[in-house]
Amino acid sequence: MDIAALARSVTDGDRRALARAITLVESARADHRAAARELVAEVAQAGRQALRIGLSGTPGVGKSTFIEAFGCFLTGQGMRVAVLAVDPSSARSGGSILGDKTRMERLSRDPRAFIRPSPSQTHLGGVARRTREAVALCEAAGFDVVLIETVGVGQSETVVAEICDLFVLLLAPAGGDELQGVKRGIMEMADLILVNKADGDLKPAALRTQADYAGALRLLRKRPQDPEGFPKAMCVSALEEAGLERAWDEMRTLADWRRAQGHWDRRRAEQARHWFEEEVRQGLLAALAQGEARGLMQALGDRVAQGAITPDQAAADALAALAQG
Amino acid sequence: MDIAALARSVTDGDRRALARAITLVESARADHRAAARELVAEVAQAGRQALRIGLSGTPGVGKSTFIEAFGCFLTGQGMRVAVLAVDPSSARSGGSILGDKTRMERLSRDPRAFIRPSPSQTHLGGVARRTREAVALCEAAGFDVVLIETVGVGQSETVVAEICDLFVLLLAPAGGDELQGVKRGIMEMADLILVNKADGDLKPAALRTQADYAGALRLLRKRPQDPEGFPKAMCVSALEEAGLERAWDEMRTLADWRRAQGHWDRRRAEQARHWFEEEVRQGLLAALAQGEARGLMQALGDRVAQGAITPDQAAADALAALAQG
Numbered sequence: 001m002d003i004a005a006l007a008r009s010v011t012d013g014d015r016r017a018l019a020r021a022i023t024l025v026e027s028a029r030a031d032h033r034a035a036a037r038e039l040v041a042e043v044a045q046a047g048r049q050a051l052r053i054g055l056s057g058t059p060g061v062g063k064s065t066f067i068e069a070f071g072c073f074l075t076g077q078g079m080r081v082a083v084l085a086v087d088p089s090s091a092r093s094g095g096s097i098l099g100d101k102t103r104m105e106r107l108s109r110d111p112r113a114f115i116r117p118s119p120s121q122t123h124l125g126g127v128a129r130r131t132r133e134a135v136a137l138c139e140a141a142g143f144d145v146v147l148i149e150t151v152g153v154g155q156s157e158t159v160v161a162e163i164c165d166l167f168v169l170l171l172a173p174a175g176g177d178e179l180q181g182v183k184r185g186i187m188e189m190a191d192l193i194l195v196n197k198a199d200g201d202l203k204p205a206a207l208r209t210q211a212d213y214a215g216a217l218r219l220l221r222k223r224p225q226d227p228e229g230f231p232k233a234m235c236v237s238a239l240e241e242a243g244l245e246r247a248w249d250e251m252r253t254l255a256d257w258r259r260a261q262g263h264w265d266r267r268r269a270e271q272a273r274h275w276f277e278e279e280v281r282q283g284l285l286a287a288l289a290q291g292e293a294r295g296l297m298q299a300l301g302d303r304v305a306q307g308a309i310t311p312d313q314a315a316a317d318a319l320a321a322l323a324q325g
Numbered sequence: 326m327d328i329a330a331l332a333r334s335v336t337d338g339d340r341r342a343l344a345r346a347i348t349l350v351e352s353a354r355a356d357h358r359a360a361a362r363e364l365v366a367e368v369a370q371a372g373r374q375a376l377r378i379g380l381s382g383t384p385g386v387g388k389s390t391f392i393e394a395f396g397c398f399l400t401g402q403g404m405r406v407a408v409l410a411v412d413p414s415s416a417r418s419g420g421s422i423l424g425d426k427t428r429m430e431r432l433s434r435d436p437r438a439f440i441r442p443s444p445s446q447t448h449l450g451g452v453a454r455r456t457r458e459a460v461a462l463c464e465a466a467g468f469d470v471v472l473i474e475t476v477g478v479g480q481s482e483t484v485v486a487e488i489c490d491l492f493v494l495l496l497a498p499a500g501g502d503e504l505q506g507v508k509r510g511i512m513e514m515a516d517l518i519l520v521n522k523a524d525g526d527l528k529p530a531a532l533r534t535q536a537d538y539a540g541a542l543r544l545l546r547k548r549p550q551d552p553e554g555f556p557k558a559m560c561v562s563a564l565e566e567a568g569l570e571r572a573w574d575e576m577r578t579l580a581d582w583r584r585a586q587g588h589w590d591r592r593r594a595e596q597a598r599h600w601f602e603e604e605v606r607q608g609l610l611a612a613l614a615q616g617e618a619r620g621l622m623q624a625l626g627d628r629v630a631q632g633a634i635t636p637d638q639a640a641a642d643a644l645a646a647l648a649q650g
Binding site (some may be wrong): 273 | 644
């Protein structure tokens, strides 16, 4: 494979090259991994940065409709927009998010937009690596905004938060004054909370929900990376395409402030270090299932299962053997 | 430290020796770790097994009252009972579960009972190892039943489920027909659901809640380790000490069936293998923060943060260097 040529096509903005490049980073084959690493390092030379927006929300909040409306709004402003999905559960649940491009019919036909569904993969580590590399490829291809969509299932938000510059939480109007369903940890990651479906009969409920979350956000500890008034809760209607410009203004205000204050660069540097360490950890653990280590683990595990040796003694033996290579 | 003598005192049923032994396995000091490993291997020679019962329930369901009443019921039957707590959050929240023995006044004065509060520790890996080793010590000391208590916070149930023979979920009567608060994953681990506070005004609600959970349990997939009718939901009242004997009968029925069918031994063997592999994983990751590996990770991490090298390229370099020792 001519990695240099593929890298050039990607940075030239060739959409089919970008799609091929993402397919390469999604592969688990050892030779593909090495090529993918080279490709990502190569396109990083371009030094381009997009605004990476993480978007989380449980099924039913209208994520697809929002992305369609918001994406079209952005391309309408002349921007190029890429949409990626992080969905570690898609292999199990069958139906993956973004799996059906027809849910975003307008956006998928927009020449300024690029939509990439989530691959069928269950391993969160693999999904994280693929997403990071796909984001890097989209940045190199000159997109202005990369939207990274995730469903509200456990750890995938944490992964997305460690990839994106801004984290947006999309909610549906709730009955009463309950903040149900949203874990505190997710709330603490959010830079902007958008209460969708603020239209028709649901508008009053959306306004109430927005007020509830605005109140809840005020109770959270102030974070150094936030200017006055952030994180913020707002209403939008993806259906009526209302509030999108205001939401975008808020995102830009926040991003500009963070750039000016040095938070942006610092966060990207921290994220890069985090992923480096995470890759090393994953690599060490993966090595246990390969070569001689695999046989050693199996043999010692058998003795442990038979009760011939305690788990901790066997672990100490295994670690000593692994350290000697 | 004379480990052989300490092991002998523990297997002789000396309670102060048992307390000292648990303090030893709770220590993170390297020499203590080595001694603890030796001690656990030594007492394992005794070949004694207790019935290990994991008990989970969120704050407010009456866990302490239940353990007090159930523990006293068991000692009243002539059994020796040890109570241990798994609480990874105790260091943060300040107040640890079981921290206040006065909440179990009767049981703590019972010569057939041994209560050990959770140490202040945040790291779940450390808590898991300590609990496993403390359970092994209690078994060697001749206890018939070891109750392992955990609060309903995320991963600690999974840890306890990988240590115990039976997993009991304690619930409070709920309003309406909602199964709120209990995650599906926790439900799937339960062998027995006990709805506490089935007394006074709450009795009708407790019966309704029991019926709701009995229905929910029937919807779960049948597990090979369960005889007909399990997992099961029942009402108890720790306050009035009602239903305890029936609950104990169910636990014994289940345990006996699993023993006879070979599930018991198979599960213990699988658990031992699981903890061996987990210890190796933890050990590999811990080694990254020590010695030359630490310096290597810091230096490469700095270059990644500066953007001089991609996270994945740096990780590949680090893994290659670590593999060469």
